Amino acid sequence: METSDLIARASAGDHHAFRELVEVHSHELQVHCYRILGSLQDAEDALQEALVSAWRNLGTFGQRSSLRTWLYQIATNRCLSMLRADRRRPRSATPLPDLTLPEPTGVSDAPPWLDPYPDVLLDHLVDQAPGPETRYETTEAISLAFVTALQLLPPRQRAVLVLRDVLGYRAGEVAAMLDATRESVHSALKRARATIDSHLADSGSERPVRRPDTTAERHLVSQLTDALERADLPALVGLLSEDVRLSMPPAMLEYRGIDAAQQFFAAVTLRPGRSYRVVPTRANGHPALATYVADPHTGAFRAYGLLVVTVADDRIASVTGFGASVLPRFGLPRTLPGAD
Incomplete structure (x- = not known):
C-alpha cells in the first residue's frame, strides 16, 4: 500500500x-x-x-x-x-559488591548509565542511503x-x-x-x-584506518575464551596491548596499562576459586564474551557479566565490563548447566 x-x-x-x-x-x-x-x-x-x-x-x-x-x-x-x-539512572559511581579492588589508575569516562x-x-536495520x-x-x-x-x-x-x-x-x-x-x-x-x-x-580510539581482520579477531576471541575458562592469567595478559584500558560501568573506575590490567584480572576476574564458562557474542560492533561463574553448591554456571572487547593490531586494546543484567537482551540465559 x-x-x-x-x-x-x-x-x-x-x-x-x-x-x-x-x-x-x-x-x-x-x-x-x-x-x-x-x-x-x-x-x-x-x-x-x-x-x-x-x-x-x-x-x-x-x-x-x-x-x-x-x-x-x-x-x-x-x-x-x-x-x-x-x-x-544514577550518575554517581557504584561500588562493585564483595570485591576488594586494586587501586585504579584513574576515573573512567564511560558514564554510569x-x-x-x-x-x-x-x-534488523533496514538499509538507508546515507545523507550527503x-x-x-x-x-x-x-x-x-x-x-x-x-x-x-x-x-x-x-x-x-x-x-x-x-x-x-x-x-x-x-x-x-x-x-x-x-x-x-x-x-x-x-x-x-x-x-x-x-x-x-x-582515549586511543582514533578512527580505524582498516577494519579488523575477521579471522585474526576470531582467533583472538578464541584465545581469550580459553584463557578465561582455564583461569590462565599469563595467557590472558599476553593478549593485551601495552596501553590496554579496562572499565566497568556503572563503577567509574579505569585500569590503564598492562600492569594495572594484570593486577585487576588477578584480584577480581581470575581470583582463586573462580571457574568460568564463556559464550561469545557481539555488542556495539565489537566481539563480546558473556561470562558465567560456577556455583560451588549446585555446579551450575550463573550469569556473571559481559565483556565487550575492542581489538587493535591483533591485540586487545580495551575491555568494558557490564553486569549480568544485560545478558537477556542478547538472548542469553541466566544459567548454564554444569558438567555432567
Missing part, C-alpha cells in the same frame, strides 16, 4: 496502518535514541514516547518532509526532553568509544552531531528539526566535532 494511503488511514484512527507506517523505521530510531542517550533502556523508553507522539500528531504531518525525517525529528526532540528532565547494544538488533553530509560509517557510530564520547557533549551538540555526521542531514534540515538557525547548527557542530575528535584521540 502507498505511504500516502497508509497516512490517510492512520490519520483516521487506523492503528494497523500506523504500525505498518512506522515499523520499517523503528529499529533505526531506537539506535538513534541509543546514540544520544547512551542507554538501551532509555532509548526504548524514548522510542515508545516518540511513537505515541507521532500517532497523536499524525494529522499535523503535512508531508513537507519525508515521514522518516519527521519521525527522526520527533525522536530527537523526545531524547532532548528526557535529557533536560534528567530522567537518567552506559549500556551495551546487541549486534543482533543491528541485523555523512562523516561516520554506521558501524563506527555505534562503537562504545563513539557512544561514550557523545555522552560528553551537551545535549544539543550531541543531537546536531548525530543528525549531521552520522545520518547525513544537511544543516538546513537539522535547523528545521531542532527549531534552530543554520548558524547555531554550524557552531554546535564545530564544537562537537572538536570534543569528539579530541576525546577519541586521547
Whole structure:
C-alpha cells in the first residue's frame, strides 16, 4: 500500500496502518535514541514516547518532509526532553559488591548509565542511503568509544552531531528539526566535532584506518575464551596491548596499562576459586564474551557479566565490563548447566 494511503488511514484512527507506517523505521530510531542517550533502556523508553507522539500528531504531518525525517525529528526532540528532565539512572559511581579492588589508575569516562547494544538488533536495520553530509560509517557510530564520547557533549551538540555526521542531514534540515538557525547548527557542530575528535584521540580510539581482520579477531576471541575458562592469567595478559584500558560501568573506575590490567584480572576476574564458562557474542560492533561463574553448591554456571572487547593490531586494546543484567537482551540465559 502507498505511504500516502497508509497516512490517510492512520490519520483516521487506523492503528494497523500506523504500525505498518512506522515499523520499517523503528529499529533505526531506537539506535538513534541509543546514540544520544547512551542507554538501551532509555532509548526504548524514548522510542515508545516518540511513537505515541507521532500517532497523536499524525494529522499535523503535512508531508513537507519525508515521514522518516519527521519521525527522526520527533525522536530527537523526545531524547532532548528526557535529557533536560534528567530522567537518567544514577550518575554517581557504584561500588562493585564483595570485591576488594586494586587501586585504579584513574576515573573512567564511560558514564554510569552506559549500556551495551546487541549486534543482533543491528541485523534488523533496514538499509538507508546515507545523507550527503555523512562523516561516520554506521558501524563506527555505534562503537562504545563513539557512544561514550557523545555522552560528553551537551545535549544539543550531541543531537546536531548525530543528525549531521552520522545520518547525513544537511544543516538546513537539522535547523528545521531542532527549531534552530543554520548558524547555531554550524557552531554546535564545530564544537562537537572538536570534543569528539579530541576525546577519541586521547582515549586511543582514533578512527580505524582498516577494519579488523575477521579471522585474526576470531582467533583472538578464541584465545581469550580459553584463557578465561582455564583461569590462565599469563595467557590472558599476553593478549593485551601495552596501553590496554579496562572499565566497568556503572563503577567509574579505569585500569590503564598492562600492569594495572594484570593486577585487576588477578584480584577480581581470575581470583582463586573462580571457574568460568564463556559464550561469545557481539555488542556495539565489537566481539563480546558473556561470562558465567560456577556455583560451588549446585555446579551450575550463573550469569556473571559481559565483556565487550575492542581489538587493535591483533591485540586487545580495551575491555568494558557490564553486569549480568544485560545478558537477556542478547538472548542469553541466566544459567548454564554444569558438567555432567
